[in-house]
Amino acid sequence: MHRILPDHRAPLFDQAATRRIEEAAAARLPPHTLMQRAGEATARLARALAPHARRIWIACGPGNNGGDGLEAALHLRTAGYPVTVTWLGQPGHAPADAQRSWQRAHDACVAFADTPPPDLGPADLCVDALLGIGLAPGGAQRAPDPRLRAWLDALHASPAPVLAVDLPSGLLADTGQYAGGLAPPGATPPRSARHTLSLLTLKPALFTGAGRDAAGAVWLHDLGVAPGTEPPCAWLSGAPAPLARAHASHKGSYGDVAVVGGEGLAQRGLGMSGAALLAASAALHGGAGRVLVALLDEGLQPLDTAQPELMLRRFDALDLERLTVVCGCGGGEAVRPLLPRVLAAAPRLVLDADALNAIAADPALQHQLSDRAARGQATVLTPHPLEAARLLGLDTAQVQAHRLQAARLLAERFRCVAVLKGSGSVVAEPGQPPAINPTGNARLATAGTGDVLAGLVGARLASGHRAFDAAAGACWLHGRAADGWREGRALTASALARRLGA
Template identity: 70%
Template sequence: ACGPGNNGGDGLEAAMHLQRDGRRVVVTWLGTPEHAPADARKSWERARATGVIWADVPPSNMTAADLCIDALLGIGITSTTTRTPDSRMLAMLTALHHSPAPVLAVDLPSGLDADTGQFAAGFNPPTPTTAHSSQKTRHTLSLLTLKPGLFTASGRDAAGSVWLDDLGLSPDYEPPSAWLTGPAKPPPRSHASHKGSYGDVAVVGGEGLAARGLGMTGAALLAASAALHAGAGRVLVALLDEGRMALDTTQPELMLRRFDALALEELTVVCGCGGG
């Protein structure tokens, strides 16, 4: 599925190479030779010369053994764009979303903002309704650089597996605007220290079953666990469960307290997790 611009031209280039490789290629193109950008027009000429099949609508008999290439729109659209897809583009997007075939997006999934990972209005993919649709195989071949939007918000699900082709340009061509990092490395701690040397966090929350029959102690315990993993020395947990839990056996390092036993003025307090 090829759009009218240069992203569509990239799709036409892919069609040409796949046809030369002996594949059966069907192309739906929203552009015209008269109005296409110069590069896209040349790609159209090369694709036509190889004998690809041209169609007004995508094939309806696609299977999981086939491949859909999404080359409708690239980086020219943002999440604040007021343009909505016309009927033909909408039909192609719908066919891509509902086809059982894997989808390979050229540079970006169509309609995705390269910076924010948000879809422009009218371009949101449908919400998966089955396990099959939620596990649909998706790939994105990002060109020149990796776009932040492929790794944020809706971009992570829409892009699937992300591949990069820098087209032979030096990585020094453009300085990166963001870095993908793993968990922060904890700072070194002195051997002559103990848990009281690294600050205290109190977590207040976690309504118990006795109040309304709705147990939400897990929310407070998860928050307390996060505080431990973030480096807090001591984590005190005041559950709103009438004192029914005295120990979390899976995390015995958590110190359970009554609320009135907390010296709040000396603590960093997290309040409200699972409070009802």
Template identity: 55%
Template sequence: MLQILPLPGDGPPREAARPGRRPLYGVAVSRAIEQRAAATLPPHTLMQRAGMAVARLARAWQPHARRVGVIAGAGNNGGDGWYAAALLHRHLADVPGAAVCVWAPGGVQRLPADARWAYEAAVAAGVRTVDTPPDDAELLVDAVFGLGLARPVEGVWRDTLRWLHAQATPTLCVDLPSGLDADTGRWWVDAPVAPRGDRLTLSLLTLKPGLFTGMGRAAAGEAIWFDDLGVPADDAPTAWLQTTAAWPDGAALRRAHASHKGSRGDVLVIGGQSPGAGAGVGMGGAALLAGRAALRAGAGRVYVGLLAEARDLPPCDPVQPALMLRTAAAALGSELPQRAVVVAGCGGGDAIHAHLTDLLARCPRLVLDADALNALGPIAAPSASCPDVWRERHTRGWWTVLTPHPLEAARLLGTDVAQVQADRPGAARTLAKRLNATVVLKGSGSVTAAPGVTPIINGGGDGALATAGTGDVLAGLIGARLAALDATSPADTAAAVADAVAAHGDLVRHWTSPWPPTATDLIA
């Protein structure tokens, strides 16, 4: 669960440019904000505030913990830990059996100025330093690495993090879980990512993109808390965090008394290769899931063009009989591609390849998913020259949305999954720029990117979505959201796509059964 809340005593959250969004700041902007604030404040103020925030959350979260072990790194993240240790030591002074200790595996000889000041404050307060891991702690504070980590961790620090991240003891991570890259969500150390025990992360000064994508959510624990250290920032964000799903808005649809199905927008799904068309491989379910999701989310009319012969079409979809079924050939031969948002590729198999040029040439509003992305591969490869059909889309002001998972993104970028996952915001941005399209890179912390638009990272969803068919549901939701959209600037399109991604994440929020949901359950 995400708890992106200001701690008690902080000011109100800053205004976001659009409802349901919060700014995320990468390392460079966070450091600029820190330096600007530090220049106007008495020395060490920010570290003092950081240490106070850590101590305050530690006491609120684990009020009965008497033995606290702080693991301090050799930079200012460690400094936050030292100052928190000083405060916790004071808080616990009268508690029988209480003890606060700091383990600093890198020593304290080369601490930067702020951290040295915090270390001296801790020593002056009577905090004990130890040379071995604090095995008997009831609460651990992870103050090893924060913003300063951007390369692999080895040697003594790797051993330290292997020990720390293997503990079942409740652990409070200062600023970032140590091992996590603040910009990208990459995990830099060969140590467990997922906590064995309870874990919270307290992000300081700014919320960082890496906390919400890649390994960020898995590493951060049950909740991410935020304290801006009293420093308001209105800098241009590195990315936005989408925190809530404001769409679909069923109440608004009901208030629109004078509306009709034609005014809510049309969606055409092209996909669902039949066993006959695909050498015995049938994937009709994927196209039906996309169509059902679009219908469920409020699209006025949803057509499903199946990659099948007319004689193989089912008479209707028994789950959502309101879906209008036809063959892909019939759908693409009609006026529908011009009128509807076309969602192509769900269960498309090899059969979708034959339609790709037609789709690109005839669909002004096009969402390419799954097998349509694989068919696109050669067009998108770095070495490929842009074909006329793709260039003409741009000339005409038509737009394209791509929804790759990391493997599909890797194919499109001519790289591998590890490279994509090492910098998900960067991969999504590169792909969006290269193809002049809106891109949703799926996975933990889905990233929506478009040329000239600040990327949007989805803060919702969880591992329950990692199951067959949920991608088809997402494609259908994006189709429905875009079908209802009037404006078509890149920013509006990206925002609408991010709305659909947020709605998709929200599908699992209220799931209470111990059984994980199937994609069909999510839109039942």
């Protein structure tokens, strides 16, 4: 068993693959072995997380996830912990493995109750064994059992930390979204710390969508079973390798990034040059050799005195054929007429924000974008879910319901690398499993951090990384900069950009 940390790349397996791995292992092992291992591992982690618990509540569902909880109850009871089990199953009606664990728990005099213990405190522990990978999407026609709903609410509001077995209950393994009727009430974060012990495999849900908040710290126990030849459906990104810099190098060795964006105040009364300057700052601090900025401002081109390294250029003075271009940050409507030239000429291109919106509204630009790959031109799109929805002709809820699939669709449709931003950003390229970024936190939810990401992708593309590696590495470093932020110090996009090289 080990804790999953963002530094190491890890394979992710969807529900179907996990089932196949489980079935193959179960066929080789004596009956009930996997559940016994799962329960023993759960009990071990529970004791490590709450060694002085006065009370442990184990909420067990009707299926085999509940069986894992019953098995853990047996071990914790035997170790002397005061355990209370609430079980949604019925003796004689549970799946065979869960039935056997119920019998073992019953024989060990585990205490069963109809309601959770009322007096849980912060030193106690809840074990969530209600639902695992057997959860189906549900829907309007499937009203959850009232006890299931009540126990999910009690777990959400619990002052005691929660250890989820395999998955936080209600979360769909493949998408990181809740099944119908099983989402926590309101948008409030849980009251106490969350831990998840994933069994056999890591599932995508633990790292994207609603999964990050629900899962908390993630642990993996493979139950002594290797995935064999089963291919992962996605990867959790690890730390990017540091870029080696030869002593005998010069500013031209690390590439030139040109940021095109920042509609001027004069055009529509919406001054957005800050977005382009943030992207440029990120490119600079992300290691680009030279950074040029073409602000889309009819009026004056102000010198950014705080960043004198930035070289201001008019758009038509850019030699697009030899630049890595980051296009769209704060581009407003002014970026639209420039896109045909940028799409045709830039050998390496990052498209963000208003460039994406312009492309979403224009089939001719979409064709131009898709044609770039055949010419060997690299492209990275960095949409947030609404921009992704516009590009795909979907709504935001549809994109969020299947984040991995949406990122793959974007990559395949436009033959490029797509970064679907949000909690657990997804990076996809055609024909390969996508990657989910494990770093970052809610402090990134502030204006301008997306521009910083686009600039950093540009810097990494310019320095010679493959488009997918540039994007995945930039996401990881951008999130890591936020994870290392000092408590009590405001995270602003400009400070984030300056920290990228730290």
